[in-house]
């Protein structure tokens with residue numbers, strides 16, 4: 001669709017950059033304002049069979065964007081025109097911030113691929129949430145509406161399809177799909193058979209992308225014309241350089257001109273089936289680094305990918321793969337192990353203790369009380385990542401419950 005195209009071509013940008021490369025170009029900028037006047041063009045990819053081209057980097061808005069209008073402005077100017085938010089993010093402050101931006105720059109709206117989500121599991125609830133989202137976002141439509149955190153293929157029923165068709169007919173949404181952190185491959189395979197899912201956002205990174213299950217799920221979705229957005233692409237945070245091999249890996253990437261964080265983005269972009277990477281970018285530094293990675297066409301070598309996979313294997317017990325069907329059915333009680341693991345990831349990998357606590361307190365009080373006393377022996381035996389579930393559940397209670 002023409003509204004997502006940018007006025008200046010990538011060729012123009014490369015001409016401006018010369019042989020120094022995009023990274024050097026961005027590093028040479030004196031201020032974000034310089035870049036705003038620059039000729040950079042963010043690469044785009046088709047979003048499934050929708051006919052829409054989206055920027056390969058999208059602005060993950062799970063933060064208070066009303067405090068980040070300058071970052072949003074700069075993201076837009078650098079071509080990050082796919083914006084992701086949700087009704088629940090920061091109690092609505094994420095959507096309000098984006099709405100503030102749209103109110104201030106109404107001419108930009110038609111170039112932004114705007115996505116929001118709802119946790120409501122009833123059609124009435126989703127209608128209410130969507131209307132609220134439109135009000136906060138200061139727009140009369142979203143480009144893509146996601147049901148938030150689908151955990152099972154059974155969540156995708158005919159009522160949902162009827163609702164999506166109705167909202168499309170009313171012009172409130174253009175595309176419909178879901179986000180998923182748990183049992184993703186099963187949800188994706190089911191969605192590929194339905195014929196009415198336009199897009200999916202799932203955890204996808206150098207740890208997940210090479211598993212046979214994920215490869216099969218991605219191929220099925222691609223075949224069905226479903227647009228795919230990768231999230232949690234850092235796979236549990238930075239390489240920590242706690243061991244000589246980690247230090248060597250981080251150094252290897254730096255010698256090539258990018259950080260390990262940028263290398264992980266490149267690993268995901270190496271799969272053309274991924275339309276976009278959704279990344280939370282709360283400040284100019286992270287925005288600039290991610291944009292530089294998107295613009296720099298240096299690809300990872302076969303050896304780079306092998307080393308990332310080796311690192312993934314060595315550190316697998318630090319990363320929850322979201323296969324909650326395995327552990328949650330193996331423990332007595334109703335403990336949402338995957339949700340707790342995500343809280344730990346927010347706190348320990350992203351340093352976002354506020355969000356970790358906020359998410360932790362969304363877990364039912366009865367489950368929180370049982371967490372420390374539940375027997376996870378069988379779950380630990382079955383966990384493909386070999387995670388010390390029992391210890392981590394206890395630590396989560398100690399870390400977040402007070």
Ligand code: SF4
Nearest residue numbers: 320321323324327383
């Ligand atoms: S704790 Fe283990 S079994 Fe449970 S979701 Fe995470 S990786 Fe899968």
